[in-house]
Amino acid sequence: MHWIMVGIMVYAVTLLQTSLAGIMTVSLPWVGPVRPDLLAVPAVYMALYAHRRADAMLAGWLMGMAIDLTSGAGAGFSTAVGPMSLGYALAAGAIHTVRNVLFRKNVITQCVVTVVFCVMAHGLWLAMQWIIAFRRIADWPTCFAMLLQALGVALYTAAVMPLGRVVLDRCRRRLISSPSGRLGRGQRR
Amino acid sequence: MSKRLSDELYSAHRRLPITVRQGYHDFLVWSDPPHMNYRTVLNKERLLAGLMLASITMSLAGRPVAEPMRRFARLLTIPLADAGVYVTTALKSYGDTGSGVPVSPDRARQLARENDDLRRQLDLLAVELRQSRRRNAEIQGIRSRFFAPADDLPIELIPARVVMLDSLPYSASRVVSAAQAGRMAPGQAVTTRRILIGRSKALPEKLAVVTVSSLVGRLSETDAYSARLQLITDRKFGLSVSIRRVADRNNPRKIIDERDVSERILGDEGFTDVEAFAQGDGAGGMTARLVQAHHGVRRGDMVFTSAGDGWTGGGRIPVGTVDSVEADGAKPGLFVTVHIKPRAHLAALRDVYIIVPPSFSSPRAEGD
Numbered sequence: 192m193h194w195i196m197v198g199i200m201v202y203a204v205t206l207l208q209t210s211l212a213g214i215m216t217v218s219l220p221w222v223g224p225v226r227p228d229l230l231a232v233p234a235v236y237m238a239l240y241a242h243r244r245a246d247a248m249l250a251g252w253l254m255g256m257a258i259d260l261t262s263g264a265g266a267g268f269s270t271a272v273g274p275m276s277l278g279y280a281l282a283a284g285a286i287h288t289v290r291n292v293l294f295r296k297n298v299i300t301q302c303v304v305t306v307v308f309c310v311m312a313h314g315l316w317l318a319m320q321w322i323i324a325f326r327r328i329a330d331w332p333t334c335f336a337m338l339l340q341a342l343g344v345a346l347y348t349a350a351v352m353p354l355g356r357v358v359l360d361r362c363r364r365r366l367i368s369s370p371s372g373r374l375g376r377g378q379r380r
Numbered sequence: 381m382s383k384r385l386s387d388e389l390y391s392a393h394r395r396l397p398i399t400v401r402q403g404y405h406d407f408l409v410w411s412d413p414p415h416m417n418y419r420t421v422l423n424k425e426r427l428l429a430g431l432m433l434a435s436i437t438m439s440l441a442g443r444p445v446a447e448p449m450r451r452f453a454r455l456l457t458i459p460l461a462d463a464g465v466y467v468t469t470a471l472k473s474y475g476d477t478g479s480g481v482p483v484s485p486d487r488a489r490q491l492a493r494e495n496d497d498l499r500r501q502l503d504l505l506a507v508e509l510r511q512s513r514r515r516n517a518e519i520q521g522i523r524s525r526f527f528a529p530a531d532d533l534p535i536e537l538i539p540a541r542v543v544m545l546d547s548l549p550y551s552a553s554r555v556v557s558a559a560q561a562g563r564m565a566p567g568q569a570v571t572t573r574r575i576l577i578g579r580s581k582a583l584p585e586k587l588a589v590v591t592v593s594s595l596v597g598r599l600s601e602t603d604a605y606s607a608r609l610q611l612i613t614d615r616k617f618g619l620s621v622s623i624r625r626v627a628d629r630n631n632p633r634k635i636i637d638e639r640d641v642s643e644r645i646l647g648d649e650g651f652t653d654v655e656a657f658a659q660g661d662g663a664g665g666m667t668a669r670l671v672q673a674h675h676g677v678r679r680g681d682m683v684f685t686s687a688g689d690g691w692t693g694g695g696r697i698p699v700g701t702v703d704s705v706e707a708d709g710a711k712p713g714l715f716v717t718v719h720i721k722p723r724a725h726l727a728a729l730r731d732v733y734i735i736v737p738p739s740f741s742s743p744r745a746e747g748d
Binding site: 248259 | 424425428431432434436439440441445449452453456457462463464468471544545546547662727
């Protein structure tokens with residue numbers, strides 16, 4: 192894995208998430224504001240194509256930490272740093288574990304995997320935030336509404352996944368290295 | 381392959397090709413020393429385990445750990461995120477076509493006649509008013525040139541700019557009932573923003589923030605050069621407001637005059653504003669509950685901050701307009717719930733001003 196390129200990509204997507212993603216925000220009745228989790232797209236891609244599970248989980252951890260550092264989730268109940276990085280890493284590891292039984296290049300498969308990834312990561316984030324911070328100020332209807340919101344985020348992100356995959360396919364060689372011991376054509380040691 | 385054979389192959393730490401037979405096929409592979417792969421795998425896994433443990437620890441530590449880390453992250457993201465927010469707010473402003481009550485032709489002609497009458501009245505007062513305004517403007521111009529606060533509003537205005545949104549949309553959201561669904565505007569319900577301030581020292585929290593026309597929120601989580609702006613639509617935002625009932629001769633309303641408990645037609649004279657407490661609903665507006673029904677508040681009435689409120693510098697700042705009024709669920713005959721639509725276009729918020737009354741001073745400047 193080319194970690195410097197991965198870090199640059201995470202930074203760029205984080206900037207998009209915190210600025211231009213406001214254009215993509217829609218408000219749904221009974222759900223609230225929903226916008227795509229742009230960092231989930233490369234995280235799912237890494238989970239599907241990274242050669243080692245540790246690489247996929249490390250990349251997921253890095254992207255989740257970027258979200259934790261750029262999200263305060265409202266004044267009055269500031270959120271903790273760490274839950275999203277944990278959620279992303281665990282979800283990436285789970286996806287990497289089952290990827291061999293999936294048709295990775297199939298668009299529908301990638302969308303479904305994205306929904307599962309977001310539900311796992313955001314669900315874990317919400318659960319940890321409820322335990323740490325929200326339980327003092329949020330009631331059960333609000334918690335249920337946030338779960339619906341997380342599902343909306345997952346579905347919206349899945350809709351964006353095909354476009355992200357096209358972009359990431361072009362950058363795969365710069366992000367994911369060849370497995371150790373296998374030389375490319377024309378390379379010598 | 382036996383351990384002895386693998387050791388012999390890698391005695392010089394070189395990779396050599398070997399043939400591995402599996403079933404009926406031979407594979408030519410570059411084999412790696414098992415112990416070298418073992419160390420590599422362990423290093424990454426150990427790192428991953430350490431990072432996961434750090435995540436759990438930081439989660440349990442909460443805000444004391446989160447704030448310094450986020451402060452550092454903002455230094456890296458704010459300079460470039462500003463450009464993206466500029467594009468976002470520009471597009472949101474372009475898409476806002478405004479909304480209002482449609483006017484019939486008869487109503488339009490009536491309004492035109494009323495305008496003519498009012499214009500004639502204004503002309504009679506214009507000469508005297510023009511002279512006094514010119515004199516006042518000269519005085520204000522001289523004072524503002526030296527950055528002194530104006531006499532009518534002894535406050536300081538600090539310009540600021542919205543530069544960043546939250547990366548997650550869960551800020552103060554709530555379940556919206558079906559009756560309210562039609563009033564939601566897209567992209568409006570994320571109720572905090574990160575703003576950039578040209579001050580190296582952190583400002584005090586809870587200062588009012590306004591645009592050129594209305595109140596938009598207050599500061600929270602202030603820091604050097606930036607702060608979090610809590611919008612008026614945030615569920616945790618509340619303030620005392622004055623509802624100014626607009627007298628309409630074509631659609632008079634009956635109210636109970638509290639001075640002598642008599643029923644009267646609302647006119648322009650002699651009636652005080654209705655005091656209430658408004659709170660953000662987390663969805664794009666504000667709600668003022670337990671407003672007495674006999675005040676006759678209705679759609680179109682204007683909402684201001686309460687007079688004498690030191691938090692806003694003493695001035696009456698527009699907040700929004702009454703969007704709808706519904707009977708209170710518990711006591712429908714006595715109280716009503718007023719839904720307020722903010723005057724500012726919060727989805728396209730870009731340039732704002734922070735009100736600093738003379739009584740405020742930075743706690744950090746005092747050694748806090």
